[in-house]
Amino acid sequence: MARKRLRKKTFSETPIKITIESLAHDGRGVGHVDGKVIFIDEALPGEEVEFVYTDSRKDYAEGKVVKLLSRAADRVDALCPHYGVCGGCSFQHVESSAQIRIKQELLAEQFKRIGKVDLPELWEPLKGPHWGYRRKARMGVKYVAKKNRALVGFRERRHPYLAEIDNCIVMHPMVGTKMVALGEMIAELTIRDKIPQIEVAIGDEQCVLSFRVLEPPTDADKERMRAFGHEHNLSLCLQPKGPDTIVPLDGEPEVIPTYALPDLDLEFKFRPAMFTQVNYEINRQMINRVLETLKLTKDDTVLDLFCGLGNFTLPLAKFAGKVVGVEGDQPLVNHAKENARHNGITNAEFYAADLSKDLDDQPWAKQKFTKIMMDPSRAGAADVLQHFKKWQPEQIIYVSCNPSTLARDAGILVNELGYKLVKAGVMDMFPQTGHVESIALFEK
Template structure:
């Protein structure tokens, strides 16, 4: 069998008029009847680009010069845009970004679910910089540079971007990238630290440092000094998630975020899943409760409930709530949150929501309203298994418009619900990530 040869990448600059945007936010054009996806290009623009890859059915390129700019084009807010892979849409106005995301959602409803919402809700928007309260930053000691790099990956590369600050991560961390680099460079195991997990709470900033070798006493002293100076809370992770522990073992405080509208403190561990964008999360919870139309007679099922982000606000208004989550640790945190907030009309259970071979007790109960907030893979299995005979209303929060559209098709075309309203939420500005919400009624 002959060796497969890579297609030769065309060299030089090529002119093109951008026809549309892909779902990922890349410009779409055609050169010699072949589709080319062009980074940093907007519809209607005439650009010069160079090729970075070519395949049988499409090629990829990067804009080098904008000959004729779109009205949607703005100056990026970060000097590293285009090089760092943390953002992909900073060249596009915030209004145009959310409009594009809404069009992606509606297109997916039509093509994948064969459904159309009766009403498209106005988008939920919030801050476009400094919004990330959770992040995973890569760390790499580069021998040739004799420097430690901390940040996101380079665009189209596995290498860590050489940056000094990040404008989308909470500024108390994003503006201290250089300080973190200098700290790690002075540690004895600077080449054995692959990543830092960031979790910003209302009572502190947690930095979970993954390390592949043991710290020396001097290393630990430097970490303690650094966290005191910058008001951080270091957690160490020598192995799996179960090994995460506080550097300062005398600090027994718990991370939490406040939901003022519902008089709740939600406690969590730094590696737990929590929403990245705090302001959008507050608005999203309020919108979900409005769409669910919760009242004191409702028995509500909250699927993929996590630490109780939706469950506990719902419990403030409903007769009863059952929260289901696949991660036993998150279930324990959710129960703890109910206790800490003196809520007694809620139950939490751990269950594999993609496997219904087991006869779960929660499946035997009757609910009149359901909220779902699944991972990117969606909720196809649970929707198929649920008895929705008595269910009046379902609110579906999604981080993937494709699986939301697929599941909407099941709810509408098989379960006989109506897709009453849907809309997008700007959870991840400057990225192609689409967060959305939909309500289904009988």
């Protein structure tokens, strides 16, 4: 049976005037037309704009600005010439300090609306570099035969196509300035149309680029890649299947990226596809804030949930009597143990466990913990919070990359488990984007 072709939606190209009333959680402007809510890219509260529709659903519609009729005080001209086409950034039209203020206001609003919790005190935002900060990324690759060119970078905004960009000023310059050179090298390979993506992993000094390859490269391909890596001081690897298949080119040494916390005399090793924070300056400040807040002593037994490769666990172990790190991914747990050995940390234990499941049969979960640190994924930590009834920690520090799920979980901690939200604030982990990284302190 022939497949039914989906009909592409068409919209009127006639611009419509609208006044922007507020911002959505992802940074888009919000207004109404005939009672229907419209989310509009690159529009700021108080502005009057003309827009065209890009999508329309039953309960809402989406659009893009075609003309500014009035300009908000927070608006600036984007530095990147690809802004608006490339989907990597969504906030370059907002002045840097205003980006932080907007995110702080969003966090407080989410606590109140979703968690039904008032925020008594705001932490001073953690600030870092606004450009060239990103050290982890997954870049798309697309060979365009008609142009004999390989595009390298990120998807277009709200489209599946790869944006045609020549550099990225948000990426660390070690990679952000080499988009064109990478594309030119790939276009010379026999497998140029068999490379869908590149995993970027930049340490303090090392950079590993892992090329996902759908077919094995020829010896000549490998030599071209090897020469490119040597010329640009990059370690190029091949990834034929999943993340655990990443290997260096034949004859090349395996480069293990590292990042350090100099104040704590700690160094972390990580594999290219493993999760690490993208912004090292903010990560260091974030860890220091956690340590300053918890005021750990050797009498403390700390639980670090969603511990990853030990980013918080090892710093906590420097001051606490004992720290237990728990993570759902076994390879990450193995690497956390390796990082503990590498740094001479002997008072940290690591366990692999699915934190969305019942934990009663887990030996580590039968302990008491004076304090708990957690840094979950965007889905939050709702499933594990019921176990806090048994652990009864005095303090909880919650680091979040999603203010909506943080607010939901704050509602559980405050309204169901008897904790008080003491303080919260944002950390500028992702400048020029709508992503909000935040931290909150709860006390019994």
